[in-house]
Amino acid sequence: MGTFNDEGEYTPRQITSNDVGSFADLIDDTMVTVEDGQLVEGKVVRIDKDEVLLDIGFKSEGVVPSRELSIRNDVDPSEVVSLGDIVEALVLTKEDKEGRLILSKKRAQYERAWGKIEEIKEAEGVVTGPVIEVVKGGLIIDIGLRGFLPASLVELRRVRDLAPYVGRSLEAKIIELDKNRNNVVLSRRAWLEETQREQREDFLQNLKPGEVRRGVVSSVVNFGAFVDLGGMDGLVHVSELSWKHVDHPGSVVAVGDEIEVQVLEVDNDRERISLSLKATQQDPWQEFAGAHRVGELVYGRVTKLVPFGAFVQVGEGIEGLVHISEMSAHHVDLPEQVVTPGEELWVKIIDLDLQRRRISLSIKQAAEGGVVAAEYQDAFGEHQYDDEGNFIGEVPEDETEAEGAEGETAEAGDVQPSAEAETEVAHTSEAPEVADDEAAEATESDEA
Numbered sequence: 001m002g003t004f005n006d007e008g009e010y011t012p013r014q015i016t017s018n019d020v021g022s023f024a025d026l027i028d029d030t031m032v033t034v035e036d037g038q039l040v041e042g043k044v045v046r047i048d049k050d051e052v053l054l055d056i057g058f059k060s061e062g063v064v065p066s067r068e069l070s071i072r073n074d075v076d077p078s079e080v081v082s083l084g085d086i087v088e089a090l091v092l093t094k095e096d097k098e099g100r101l102i103l104s105k106k107r108a109q110y111e112r113a114w115g116k117i118e119e120i121k122e123a124e125g126v127v128t129g130p131v132i133e134v135v136k137g138g139l140i141i142d143i144g145l146r147g148f149l150p151a152s153l154v155e156l157r158r159v160r161d162l163a164p165y166v167g168r169s170l171e172a173k174i175i176e177l178d179k180n181r182n183n184v185v186l187s188r189r190a191w192l193e194e195t196q197r198e199q200r201e202d203f204l205q206n207l208k209p210g211e212v213r214r215g216v217v218s219s220v221v222n223f224g225a226f227v228d229l230g231g232m233d234g235l236v237h238v239s240e241l242s243w244k245h246v247d248h249p250g251s252v253v254a255v256g257d258e259i260e261v262q263v264l265e266v267d268n269d270r271e272r273i274s275l276s277l278k279a280t281q282q283d284p285w286q287e288f289a290g291a292h293r294v295g296e297l298v299y300g301r302v303t304k305l306v307p308f309g310a311f312v313q314v315g316e317g318i319e320g321l322v323h324i325s326e327m328s329a330h331h332v333d334l335p336e337q338v339v340t341p342g343e344e345l346w347v348k349i350i351d352l353d354l355q356r357r358r359i360s361l362s363i364k365q366a367a368e369g370g371v372v373a374a375e376y377q378d379a380f381g382e383h384q385y386d387d388e389g390n391f392i393g394e395v396p397e398d399e400t401e402a403e404g405a406e407g408e409t410a411e412a413g414d415v416q417p418s419a420e421a422e423t424e425v426a427h428t429s430e431a432p433e434v435a436d437d438e439a440a441e442a443t444e445s446d447e448a
Contacts, residue, residue, distance in 0.1 A: 034101065038091045040103070041086060041087070042086070044085045051063050051064060052064040052066075063102055067106075089105050109145070117143065118177065126171050131149075135148075139165055147172070149172060150185070152189075153189045155188070156193065157218040158218075172187055205268075213260070214261075215229045218255065220250050225249045225252075227259065227275055234274065234275040235272070240276040240278055242281075263275060288315045288359075294349050297373060300346075302344075306335070312347055314349075319359075320361040321360060326361070327339070327364060338363065348363075
């Protein structure tokens with residue numbers, strides 16, 4: 001640069017050879033230098049359908065492919081950046097086959113986010129971000145990188161439909177972090193449990209065994225059903241769903257069902273609640289024992305054969321055992337010699353143990369006759385039984401008229417069934433009818 005004298009006259013500087021170097025050197029001096037893996041900043045100068053150009057002060061614009069713009073999949077570049085935006089990017093390739101500088105905004109975001117995420121994990125803090133995607137087994141949350149939130153950890157109870165969560169901003173705890181595998185696992189349930197711990201403690205303190213509460217079935221699993229009691233979920237184990245055998249809980253309840261359950265146990269330390277559905281229902285064993293007594297004849301269906309006898313269903317959810325020694329008056333080697341599964345027949349109750357929930361039955365003694373249970377008297381008609389409940393069969397109309405005329409004749413209720421009729425009671429699917437000639441003989445015998 002020249003100089004000025006006291007009079008203000010300008011004297012230019014003398015130029016010598018090689019004074020300023022080459023023009024190319026001057027240009028190079030103004031450009032930044034980049035290396036693979038370096039973080040750089042640049043200005044968005046162009047947005048195309050599949051890429052964005054950044055001016056980072058290099059000899060050529062850097063290219064950010066659309067797949068390297070965001071952690072979200074298949075996004076429109078114009079939704080991520082705008083012209084003039086200052087963007088941080090990571091150098092993937094200083095020069096590709098076409099001589100282009102390839103950059104990644106997404107990787108730069110990862111690098112910045114990892115440091116922050118690690119600090120939050122160390123401090124047992126909470127991350128917040130929008131749900132951007134539903135994937136197999138859970139949700140993806142944008143926390144600067146892709147955080148995976150398993151479906152089982154979205155709420156306090158498992159959620160089946162995850163679609164409504166897309167777009168929502170969720171808070172979650174970081175439960176697993178592996179930078180080498182680029183793996184971040186989150187738990188919103190852990191955050192909910194932490195924030196609702198005081199409420200849960202109050203809820204458990206106010207919940208007492210024996211109480212009956214209304215709740216909604218929140219999930220059904222192989223070992224039972226979870227019921228939302230309005231503050232916490234309790235488990236109804238499969239054995240507490242019904243007095244009957246249950247193959248799968250789904251055959252008894254479904255998600256969304258509103259049911260009444262009884263509280264069996266409250267574990268404050270483990271924060272677990274055990275519930276029972278069957279405890280709110282009539283115990284079929286109690287009901288059966290209240291309506292029947294030893295010595296009665298009941299009608300049943302053979303359900304299963306075992307080496308020592310046969311099981312016969314005599315009520316809803318009630319099965320009794322006919323021991324092989326009670327199958328017939330003669331010796332029986334195998335139960336199938338006498339009965340077959342599905343066969344319906346009369347049996348006599350010879351023992352009723354309510355405490356052990358066991359009923360002993362006899363086919364052999366049923367053949368000897370006895371008092372028929374009240375429900376079967378109703379089914380077949382009271383006129384076929386005497387006052388003690390003994391089966392006497394159909395009484396012909398002419399005999400009934402004759403008995404009415406004589407007055408002194410014994411009533412039909414005093415007639416005892418013949419051995420043949422009683423045998424039929426034990427082995428037929430319908431109430432046996434006493435033959436007309438047998439009924440006549442019985443009547444003549446009484447008159448005599």
